[in-house]
Amino acid sequence: MTNLKRKHRFGAWFAGLLVLFVLLSFFQMTHGSIHLSLHNVLTTLVGQGDAQSQLILLQFRLPQIMLSVICGGCLALSGAILQLVTENPLADTSVMGINAGASLGAVIFLALSHYINLTQTIGLPLFAVLGSLLGAAIVFIQRRLQQPLQLLLIGIASGTLLNGIILLIELQLNQFDFDKLIIWISGDFWNQDWSYIFVLTCAILVILPFMVRQLWGSDLLTLGQQSASSLGLAVRNKRRNLLLLAVLLAGIAVAGGGAISFVGLMAPHIAHSLVGHKSRYYLPLTVLIGIDLVLFAAIVAEVAFAPSQLPVGLVVAVITMPYFVILLLHQTN
Amino acid sequence: MQHKIAHLNFILICLLLLGFTIDLCSGPTWYSPLTLLHPHTGLEQQIILQVRLPRALASVLIGSLLAVAGQLLQTISRNPIADPAILGVNSGANLALIIGTVVGIPFTIAARFGLALLGALIAFCIVLGLSVTRSGMQPLRLILGGTIFSGFLVSVAYAVSLLTQSTAKYRTLLVGGFSGVTYQAVTLLAITFFILVIGLFCLRQELTLLALNDQLAQGLGTKRNWTRLWAACLIVLAAGASVAVAGNIAFVGLGIPQCIALLSGHNFKHTVGQVLLAGGAFLSFGDALAKSAHPPFELPLGALTAILGGLFLFIFLWRNQEEALN
Numbered sequence: 001m002t003n004l005k006r007k008h009r010f011g012a013w014f015a016g017l018l019v020l021f022v023l024l025s026f027f028q029m030t031h032g033s034i035h036l037s038l039h040n041v042l043t044t045l046v047g048q049g050d051a052q053s054q055l056i057l058l059q060f061r062l063p064q065i066m067l068s069v070i071c072g073g074c075l076a077l078s079g080a081i082l083q084l085v086t087e088n089p090l091a092d093t094s095v096m097g098i099n100a101g102a103s104l105g106a107v108i109f110l111a112l113s114h115y116i117n118l119t120q121t122i123g124l125p126l127f128a129v130l131g132s133l134l135g136a137a138i139v140f141i142q143r144r145l146q147q148p149l150q151l152l153l154i155g156i157a158s159g160t161l162l163n164g165i166i167l168l169i170e171l172q173l174n175q176f177d178f179d180k181l182i183i184w185i186s187g188d189f190w191n192q193d194w195s196y197i198f199v200l201t202c203a204i205l206v207i208l209p210f211m212v213r214q215l216w217g218s219d220l221l222t223l224g225q226q227s228a229s230s231l232g233l234a235v236r237n238k239r240r241n242l243l244l245l246a247v248l249l250a251g252i253a254v255a256g257g258g259a260i261s262f263v264g265l266m267a268p269h270i271a272h273s274l275v276g277h278k279s280r281y282y283l284p285l286t287v288l289i290g291i292d293l294v295l296f297a298a299i300v301a302e303v304a305f306a307p308s309q310l311p312v313g314l315v316v317a318v319i320t321m322p323y324f325v326i327l328l329l330h331q332t333n
Numbered sequence: 334m335q336h337k338i339a340h341l342n343f344i345l346i347c348l349l350l351l352g353f354t355i356d357l358c359s360g361p362t363w364y365s366p367l368t369l370l371h372p373h374t375g376l377e378q379q380i381i382l383q384v385r386l387p388r389a390l391a392s393v394l395i396g397s398l399l400a401v402a403g404q405l406l407q408t409i410s411r412n413p414i415a416d417p418a419i420l421g422v423n424s425g426a427n428l429a430l431i432i433g434t435v436v437g438i439p440f441t442i443a444a445r446f447g448l449a450l451l452g453a454l455i456a457f458c459i460v461l462g463l464s465v466t467r468s469g470m471q472p473l474r475l476i477l478g479g480t481i482f483s484g485f486l487v488s489v490a491y492a493v494s495l496l497t498q499s500t501a502k503y504r505t506l507l508v509g510g511f512s513g514v515t516y517q518a519v520t521l522l523a524i525t526f527f528i529l530v531i532g533l534f535c536l537r538q539e540l541t542l543l544a545l546n547d548q549l550a551q552g553l554g555t556k557r558n559w560t561r562l563w564a565a566c567l568i569v570l571a572a573g574a575s576v577a578v579a580g581n582i583a584f585v586g587l588g589i590p591q592c593i594a595l596l597s598g599h600n601f602k603h604t605v606g607q608v609l610l611a612g613g614a615f616l617s618f619g620d621a622l623a624k625s626a627h628p629p630f631e632l633p634l635g636a637l638t639a640i641l642g643g644l645f646l647f648i649f650l651w652r653n654q655e656e657a658l659n
Binding site for chain 1: 480482491492500583627630635636639646
């Protein structure tokens with residue numbers, strides 16, 4: 001593929017995914033337990049709607065879209081970076097126990113919230129990020145790069161362990177409240193509060209410049225350690241920084257929407273198959289695909305089984321897990 | 334060697350009896366072992382006979398069933414970290430149970446057993462079918478795929494029970510545990526156990542050879558594939574019965590056979606009895622802990638065993654890694 005052709009292809013897919021996002025957003029805003037007409041939505045968005053639609057849109061539906069953007073984007077990007085850094089096409093924050101670590105952090109914060117002098121808006125993301133660092137530390141504690149599948153197995157072991165602890169703590173807090181439990185085991189948008197979303201967005205905006213800086217020239221990493229070093233790349237530093245940033249992103253995503261699984265696996269794979277392996281092209285697509293995927297799941301969770309609702313994470317799991325299994329079992333070496 | 338095995342058997346029997354007694358004694362109120370023999374009041378007698386005894390029996394039986402199912406699976410797949418829970422067999426049974434009861438099949442023990450068997454069978458076939466590729470079956474891939482598939486089934490189970498607002502009703506199934514076990518369930522488990530033991534007795538030579546070496550077994554003329562098939566049937570039976578009574582309990586099938594193998598080697602014929610004993614002892618201690626750690630609440634047994642299982646898998650991989658490096 002020539003460079004120009006690739007560029008055009010990227011442009012086309014980028015635009016297509018963006019249009020998909022807008023369409024999904026409008027669908028999400030109009031549908032739900034109360035139907036709003038498109039006209040109604042548009043007038044409310046420019047600030048002239050009636051009180052009811054204003055309440056529904058601003059308090060329920062727009063926060064959901066924002067959270068889809070935060071969770072989907074962060075998880076997808078984080079997964080893509082993990083795959084790049086570990087040179088392991090099956091790496092993902094959920095299979096490596098990073099999501100479970102972040103969830104554990106969040107659950108510990110909730111269990112101790114009476115003793116810790118922090119509001120939930122600040123404290124929970126903080127603990128989730130600390131937890132995700134813990135989860136990553138367990139998996140990467142051995143410095144050398146493990147065999148790809150072995151690394152994933154260690155991740156699964158630590159994920160099982162951490163999820164067991166989450167189950168124990170959470171069921172002590174609420175004996176029968178499985179909805180709360182599912183937030184931290186498979187994910188749901190549990191806090192649709194604007195100030196909370198604001199904090200998460202700020203955290204992402206702080207990380208983003210570092211991210212872009214580190215990702216610049218990261219294509220060299222795919223050449224393998226030796227060639228990359230010989231081309232003047234401080235491979236080890238770059239790997240470590242990228243890994244850290246990926247883990248931070250995962251922590252923020254989990255704080256926003258719980259431990260949503262395998263978005264970080266599915267989105268980069270689709271992006272690769274669309275535009276190839278040049279990070280300038282596939283990373284933006286990865287983020288968009290992640291967002292679209294989570295938003296789609298949010299719509300299914302809300303609309304498909306109305307009037308009862310499903311946690312978003314369960315819908316994502318049902319979409320992404322079979323994808324992973326098929327990818328894993330039929331991936332040629 | 335014989336001497337050592339007898340020694341270990343004796344210790345395991347003692348542990349099993351101790352675990353069983355502690356399980357009987359523990360609960361929201363602690364009874365001393367003397368009370369078990371001479372209950373002071375009618376109420377005490379009734380609690381012991383109607384609540385604690387079936388429960389303790391069930392935990393011993395399920396511990397044994399799951400441990401042997403794990404050992405069988407490890408033997409036939411020649412994979413030291415295989416376990417029915419890891420391969421999605423348990424969660425398949427679990428999902429079938431929940432779907433079945435949601436559609437309106439009565440929640441009797443026989444129906445539950447049938448559903449669980451069906452679910453376990455289907456899940457097992459799917460995982461095996463997915464893992465057989467042109468390049469043959471890779472153990473690590475099988476485990477990884479099975480775990481994620483299992484997670485998928487659990488997600489669907491949660492979704493179904495959330496949609497029908499029955500999470501409280503199926504709490505035991507979802508998180509595992511022995512609360513509300515009846516004598517009917519114990520009878521069912523005992524029958525399953527009996528069938529399993531007979532099956533093991535008939536297959537013991539073939540399985541021992543299979544555990545030693547695939548090629549050797551072939552050379553000596555054992556019908557490997559038939560042995561595998563029969564063993565797979567026993568696994569599904571054991572896993573199905575356990576899930577029908579006590580929900581999803583992981584680790585037992587993974588850790589117990591490995592620990593026994595560490596102590597007394599890989600001879601299937603010699604170790605299978607020890608695995609049975611150790612599994613029973615382990616779960617009765619586990620159940621006692623779940624009942625008495627935080628009264629009056631019960632800890633979810635599935636979570637306790639998952640924590641242990643995670644730790645165990647971790648240590649196992651760690652050790653193997655070091656072996657591979659040295």
